[in-house]
Amino acid sequence: MDLPKHDSPHLHLVVATPEELLAQQNANSTEWRGTLSLEAYLRREEHLLNLPLTRNGGLTAWMLVYTPPDSESRQVICGCESIKKKALIAKDGKVEDAVAHGVASVFCPPKYRGKGYAGRIIEEVGKRLEGWQVGEGERSAFSVLFSDIGKKFYARHGWQPFPSAHIALPAQSTDQERGMSAVRLLKDGDLAELCEADEKLMRSKLASSSKSSGRSTVALVSDPVTLQWHAAREDFVNGELRLCQGSLQDRRGAIIGDEPGSRVWCYWTRLWTKPQDEAPSTLHITRLVIENEEDPAKEEAIVELLRAAQSEAKASGMDEVQLWNPSETTVAAFRQLGPKVEVVHREKESIASLRWYGEGSWEDVDWACNEKYGWC
Structure with missing residues (x-):
């Protein structure tokens, strides 16, 4: 096929057919399936497509x-996905x-790269x-993405980089006291x-x-x-690779406190990489929630959640525990457990834009609450 220029009027943005989406998933699997086999990766993508967040459009x-x-056929050049998300905007x-x-x-296949198609x-x-996916006469508030190719490319096309920092502690067994x-x-x-309590706090x-x-x-x-x-x-x-024993459904995060208005809790998710990966x-x-954050005792509560x-x-x-864009109180809690840990400001991967x-x-x-739960 003779490739058109990136500004060709014969290039069009379309919503993919199921067959086109499957072909794109096969193509991008070498970069994104991680520890999964191709067959398992395709099953995972199909499974995720039928969750409440993503199904029905x-x-x-x-x-x-x-x-x-003079043709009705179409050749897929490159693709991407978007997920509709609930958001808040305050002024x-x-x-x-x-x-x-x-x-x-x-994702743009290697044979089509360097020709401006991804930018298009x-x-x-x-x-x-x-x-x-908004009402007539309305518009979306914003869109986000998380760049793994640095800050410049997507900024040229309208997505501005926002703070993209994290802090980490090593994984280790901790005593059950203190x-x-x-x-x-x-x-x-x-x-x-x-989540309901978190949204109320977020609105405030x-x-x-x-x-x-x-x-x-x-x-x-x-x-x-x-x-x-x-x-x-x-x-x-985990179901494919049997990496953890027991049900992860009983281990989605942790909380300290029972009285609404004085609790601290977090959600977490695990990402396994291949042994040869850096x-x-x-x-x-993915999210740290602190009710009554002005209370000085909350730093100690965060310490125990980190343990x-x-x-x-x-x-x-x-290998490690990581939290994105920590507050000063959270950084202080991390340093109680690792005095030498530093906040890392990412320049290439997972750039919140x-x-x-x-x-x-x-x-x-x-952009408030710019934490890992927003990643997709």
Whole structure:
């Protein structure tokens, strides 16, 4: 096939057919299946597509296709996916529900690279998402993606890099004293109530932040369907490779405290890597929630949650525990357990990037709760 130029009028953005999506998954599997076989990777993607977050149009598979002149056939050049997400946007103390989109799985086969096709599809998807899956006359608030190719490429096409830092501790067994008895592991059945409490707290924080700053403050909501999606990815890999003993459904995170308004809890998910990979197998704390954060005792509560996470990571065959964009209180808690740990500011991988569809510039936007649960 003679390849068209990236600005050819015969290139079109389309929603993929099931057959085109499957072909794209076969193509991108060498980069993204990780520890899974090809067959298992394809089954995982099919499984994830039928979860509450992604089914019935929650996930859209986009393709850039070439339709030659005087032909009805089309050739897939490259593709990506978007996932509709629940979001909040606050301005001058007023918080509103919003629609956002997470962009993922951007893939261009090697034979088509270096020709501007990836930039073309990203440009077109970015524009299309502004009015995608919203009411007539409405628009999405923003879209996000997490770049593994640094900060420049996606910034050129409208997604601006936001803080992308993390802090980590080694996985290790910890003693059960010094407060560990106060820690309770979270089960699937705990998540709905905690997500509701988290959203209320998030709304309050966004209202306060936007009122004091005069800027727009946005956040993705860590709702049950988002946590279920992360858990399903983890459960599938563990089910295939038998990496953990027992049910992970009883080990979704940890909490300290029983009284609403004074609790601290976190959710986590596990990412196993191949032994030959440079990246460590990591237990990611996807969301840390602190009620009554002004209480000085909360630092000690975070310390005990981190001990529980370290112990869980060790039992799960992980190398480390990692948390994204920690607050000063959280950094202080980490350093109680590892005095020399430092906050790492990522420059290449998992760069949190946001495309703003609202009034004004992205420079007038604060992204709150920019944690791992928002990754897709």
